[in-house]
Amino acid sequence: MKKIILSIFTSIILSVTSFSAFAKTEVVWWDLLGGGDGVRMASLIEAFERDNPDIDIVNSTLEWGPPYYAKLQTSAAIGEQPDIAIYHISRYQMAKGTNIFSPISIDELASVGITADQYYDAFWNKAKADDDGYLYGLPFDGPLYVMHVNLDMLEEAGLLDENGHPTGLNGDFDTFFAAMEKLQAITGDTPPLSYTASSQYTIYWWMLSIIKQIGGEIWTEDGGYCPGNECEIAMQFLADLVDKGYVNRNADGATEQGNFVSGKSAIYIDGGWNVPTHVDMTRKNELPFKYGVFKVPQLGPKMAAMLHGHTLVIPHSDVSPISDEKRAAVLRIMGWFSKNSLYWATAGHYIPHKPTAESPFYQNMWPNSGYADVGEVGFFEPNHPIFGIAGPTYDVMGNWFPGGVNGDISVEEAIQGAREEIESMM
Amino acid sequence: MNSNLQSNLTAWVLIFPFVFFFTVFLVYPFAYTVVHSFTDSPLIGWGNWVGLENYQKILKDKLFGKSIYQTFIFVAWTVIPNTVIGLLIAMMIHRIQSTIYAAIILGCFFIPHILPVTVVTDIWGSMTSNDLGIIQWIVKMFQDDPIPFFRHKVWAMPSVALITVWWTVGFNVLLFLAGLKMINPEIYEASDIDGANKWHKFRFITWPLIWPITALVLTLQLIFQLKIFDQMFLLTGGGPYNKTMVVLYHVYKQSFMMNKGGYASAIALLIFLFIIFVSVANYYMLRAVDLDKQR
Numbered sequence: 001m002k003k004i005i006l007s008i009f010t011s012i013i014l015s016v017t018s019f020s021a022f023a024k025t026e027v028v029w030w031d032l033l034g035g036g037d038g039v040r041m042a043s044l045i046e047a048f049e050r051d052n053p054d055i056d057i058v059n060s061t062l063e064w065g066p067p068y069y070a071k072l073q074t075s076a077a078i079g080e081q082p083d084i085a086i087y088h089i090s091r092y093q094m095a096k097g098t099n100i101f102s103p104i105s106i107d108e109l110a111s112v113g114i115t116a117d118q119y120y121d122a123f124w125n126k127a128k129a130d131d132d133g134y135l136y137g138l139p140f141d142g143p144l145y146v147m148h149v150n151l152d153m154l155e156e157a158g159l160l161d162e163n164g165h166p167t168g169l170n171g172d173f174d175t176f177f178a179a180m181e182k183l184q185a186i187t188g189d190t191p192p193l194s195y196t197a198s199s200q201y202t203i204y205w206w207m208l209s210i211i212k213q214i215g216g217e218i219w220t221e222d223g224g225y226c227p228g229n230e231c232e233i234a235m236q237f238l239a240d241l242v243d244k245g246y247v248n249r250n251a252d253g254a255t256e257q258g259n260f261v262s263g264k265s266a267i268y269i270d271g272g273w274n275v276p277t278h279v280d281m282t283r284k285n286e287l288p289f290k291y292g293v294f295k296v297p298q299l300g301p302k303m304a305a306m307l308h309g310h311t312l313v314i315p316h317s318d319v320s321p322i323s324d325e326k327r328a329a330v331l332r333i334m335g336w337f338s339k340n341s342l343y344w345a346t347a348g349h350y351i352p353h354k355p356t357a358e359s360p361f362y363q364n365m366w367p368n369s370g371y372a373d374v375g376e377v378g379f380f381e382p383n384h385p386i387f388g389i390a391g392p393t394y395d396v397m398g399n400w401f402p403g404g405v406n407g408d409i410s411v412e413e414a415i416q417g418a419r420e421e422i423e424s425m426m
Numbered sequence: 427m428n429s430n431l432q433s434n435l436t437a438w439v440l441i442f443p444f445v446f447f448f449t450v451f452l453v454y455p456f457a458y459t460v461v462h463s464f465t466d467s468p469l470i471g472w473g474n475w476v477g478l479e480n481y482q483k484i485l486k487d488k489l490f491g492k493s494i495y496q497t498f499i500f501v502a503w504t505v506i507p508n509t510v511i512g513l514l515i516a517m518m519i520h521r522i523q524s525t526i527y528a529a530i531i532l533g534c535f536f537i538p539h540i541l542p543v544t545v546v547t548d549i550w551g552s553m554t555s556n557d558l559g560i561i562q563w564i565v566k567m568f569q570d571d572p573i574p575f576f577r578h579k580v581w582a583m584p585s586v587a588l589i590t591v592w593w594t595v596g597f598n599v600l601l602f603l604a605g606l607k608m609i610n611p612e613i614y615e616a617s618d619i620d621g622a623n624k625w626h627k628f629r630f631i632t633w634p635l636i637w638p639i640t641a642l643v644l645t646l647q648l649i650f651q652l653k654i655f656d657q658m659f660l661l662t663g664g665g666p667y668n669k670t671m672v673v674l675y676h677v678y679k680q681s682f683m684m685n686k687g688g689y690a691s692a693i694a695l696l697i698f699l700f701i702i703f704v705s706v707a708n709y710y711m712l713r714a715v716d717l718d719k720q721r
Contacts, residue, residue, distance in 0.1 A: 255557040
């Protein structure tokens, strides 16, 4: 009898220990990536799990924007936060007061092969939690606003150089208007330029680049929101595009992209995240023209392009902080993702990891090579708690900007309205 | 005594589920909101005790004043129109002799009410879409440019009000119809003998007898519309130029966007007390009118 009990006990011990030897560390991952981004991220996660069989990523995609960030915060409040999450870099200053981040030290990052010199300064500096060697999160990509072009139409209008790159669009507003005039002669009844003039997001993202290009700032410590008159100048340019008939008044997103992909308009200014759609259509011979994509036009003395950024963060909870084992697994995930972000570039996003971004493959990757050098001229929103994607400034701009651009109110009223409201929040 | 104890016990057992959920999901969050309103807490978690500071801040908050004003504008656009239209439709259905036709028509008016708000706003968003919306097709008969209804300084509020009336009027129709069916047909027959015309019948029979229902509908509408949020969140985002910035949207903005949980709680608490006061006052005023009429 004793022997039987002993053998049962031994077999239980053996099975438990052998199970432990093959037990995976489960890491809960949250993101807000939909569409092509979501599909690509799922592929990357699968690839990571193949390379790291001892880590199991349980991923969930939540609704984009304020609902995602609110859920992240509420989950942390009760200790049910994910172990790793995608977070917009532009929201760091807004969120740091909520204690949602578990900052990552440069030593921890170094332990998985990540160092500051591997990243463009704009990204690394924006991710810094302090000057003592801590980051809120690891920059993963740099989605940005780009210029999608119908190369056939540009060629017909004489707006392509010998290398097949757009010419005659950069310089100043008048140069750009002249180019639009030439393109309108080709597009006829359809405005030559497609962009979503009805959305504060699209207006702001292009406008912010223009403000910077003409030497202005959206916010300064001394001058507040929209100091000087560059905001008015930039918005007046966008309003003139509508008034001159180069852009549809109150244009909505689906129609504008539809006009571009059907070959009715010549230029489509929108996110680089549309690149995969256009590339897929090209591969299926569904685009009736030769497609190219480049940085937004330079309309002032210096080039500047506004960047966004998805980062990988470790959410913090006072109730249930992440265990050392899971933290180590999360760091390994960060290390792997930093080195394997090339595939992510096919989603149209810029890659802040220098070894990847400067690799010959990425530099020559079609069509992304048209903006592969944006790391040098990219910039983020100011470091102030009210800035950040889907934050309070976006709500205020939604109130005022579309009206100013589409002629419902004057440009001065639109900027002043936004200025007063945003400054009242500061 | 034993029987008393038993019946008390039975009563407590029966009401326990309600008391439990009422306490957990209403009393506790309410108490939490009251305490929060005296702190500078963020959206999640506790902050420092700041006394009446949040309430003092409300007095200086221009956007709060504007949001109260816009809420009343919305109430004006919806409460009485929704009640009047509901009554008219109910009277029309009440006159239909065929039960099947009456049921079909009632169904047509009631179906929007069972739709989720997201579906309602999607339907109207598509119908008013600049390029593909059927309403813009009508607009283009009169002018070249489409009207961005939910981003237009004049059209935004009336557009949301119209959608709200379309969405919710079915419920009022149902209440009025129930009221109309309660009126004894013999009263109308007697008035026929006295030579009353249609207007007399409405003015001196229908209207006084359904007044209690009207008072109920007006009060319910007032409560619903003072709490307007969903349609603004989904259709206008409070814009343009804060012309649809209603008070609950302001609370949402302060809490979820500005992370000011304490301040948002203070506004929410004031609104809660205000809605209770207005609703009770409104109901008793309307009932008083009713009692006068009965005399």
